[in-house]
Amino acid sequence: MKLSVRPLALLLPATLIACGGGSGGSGDSDADSGSITEVQLGDALFHDTNLSLERTQACSTCHDPDHAFTDPSTNGNGNVRSASVGDDGVSRGDRNTPTALYSASIPEFTYGTHQRFNSPQGDYTGYIGGQFWDGRAATLEDQAGGPPLNPIEMNLPDKATVVARLRENTDYEDAFTELYGTNIFDDVDEAYSAMTQAIAAFERSPDMSPFTSKYDKFIRGDYEYSPVSKAALGKARFFSQQFTNCATCHQLRPNGNEGETFSNYEFHNIGVPVNTRLRTANGSDEGFTDTGLAAIDAVSDEPDTSELEGKFRVPTLRNVGVTAPYMHNGVFQSLDTVIRFYDRHLVSSTNGINPETGIAWAAPEVGENISFTELRQGNALSDNDIEGLVCFLYSLTDEQYEHLLPADAEECGL
Numbered sequence: 001m002k003l004s005v006r007p008l009a010l011l012l013p014a015t016l017i018a019c020g021g022g023s024g025g026s027g028d029s030d031a032d033s034g035s036i037t038e039v040q041l042g043d044a045l046f047h048d049t050n051l052s053l054e055r056t057q058a059c060s061t062c063h064d065p066d067h068a069f070t071d072p073s074t075n076g077n078g079n080v081r082s083a084s085v086g087d088d089g090v091s092r093g094d095r096n097t098p099t100a101l102y103s104a105s106i107p108e109f110t111y112g113t114h115q116r117f118n119s120p121q122g123d124y125t126g127y128i129g130g131q132f133w134d135g136r137a138a139t140l141e142d143q144a145g146g147p148p149l150n151p152i153e154m155n156l157p158d159k160a161t162v163v164a165r166l167r168e169n170t171d172y173e174d175a176f177t178e179l180y181g182t183n184i185f186d187d188v189d190e191a192y193s194a195m196t197q198a199i200a201a202f203e204r205s206p207d208m209s210p211f212t213s214k215y216d217k218f219i220r221g222d223y224e225y226s227p228v229s230k231a232a233l234g235k236a237r238f239f240s241q242q243f244t245n246c247a248t249c250h251q252l253r254p255n256g257n258e259g260e261t262f263s264n265y266e267f268h269n270i271g272v273p274v275n276t277r278l279r280t281a282n283g284s285d286e287g288f289t290d291t292g293l294a295a296i297d298a299v300s301d302e303p304d305t306s307e308l309e310g311k312f313r314v315p316t317l318r319n320v321g322v323t324a325p326y327m328h329n330g331v332f333q334s335l336d337t338v339i340r341f342y343d344r345h346l347v348s349s350t351n352g353i354n355p356e357t358g359i360a361w362a363a364p365e366v367g368e369n370i371s372f373t374e375l376r377q378g379n380a381l382s383d384n385d386i387e388g389l390v391c392f393l394y395s396l397t398d399e400q401y402e403h404l405l406p407a408d409a410e411e412c413g414l
Helices: 029-033 038-046 140-144 159-167 170-180 188-203 214-219 230-238 246-250 276-282 335-343 383-394 399-404 407-411
Strands: 110-114 124-128
Touching: 038 170, 038 188, 140 188, 159 170, 159 188, 170 188, 230 246, 230 383, 335 383, 383 407
Parallel strands: none
Antiparallel strands: 110 124
């Protein structure tokens, strides 16, 4: 089953097909009566390629609803690109496109303390949440305002140009004035803010946080993991305080609670190496270092931001089985590799070789501030344990994306 996809003409009271967008999944009966909801407007905006300079790229270009709201485009090797290509057809950034699903669950960027679950580690104190890998956008609205003006994404020069693009379509004008007041276009900043508000409303809609995976059905009593399956072994390992460190950073709620997003939105440096092929492709300056959290404006008052270098927000594991590649820079192609990368930190680990390169793991991009306290918790994993964890992660795939799972999912007993 896929998300309900309807033409934009059905989302708004008059046809918005002319605005060049795709299709979304948040229709409402109010549209039939001639009114427009903020979610429907946001859905239309999310799919509108006219909000990019060359009119080739929408939010949905890099957050494709048919691919768990990630970018499925591939490179010459047939692998999914590590970073999305911009509206100009050439530019690309240095980071992998994260899923937009469940982004509404990410808390606003803050400094605080929270409890951990299934972990011998104490409560976490530090920066939490925020949109983008580095948390630089405090809210969904802040995040939605970034890509249209980013020169390596949608590449429009300023807010006034974006608003002018909106006003090219009279249906948008009608929708904006209905929702935000007849004078909304008198102020460019206010009109631009309204656009971000609508997109954020769409991202907060139920379709964007479906909770339809086998794990969710298990929590609701509608599914059972076969006790002899690989997935059941992986589930036991994932939530174990003794055997693994997974839950330390990837569990938000106590066991058995609905709404688990499999991230507690902490920031950590886990020693991810440079994605050298991506750096070559995007033409980064020699010696460039992506310092993550340390580089954002919100932490500029810190007396020593060097302690934050290399830290990125913990991502959700929902739909992780269908959203390769992995890590903030897309350096790894498979979940098996990711788990072996974590395991290498543990005493007695036999995973000293990167299976994707056939040689030892490359050095971390930022060698300081690595979260060894968390990474060195647990026991080294067997191959069976690793297979089980991969299978459990496959079970976090929402029903509408299960058809995208790799062929080895058939061996998981799901």
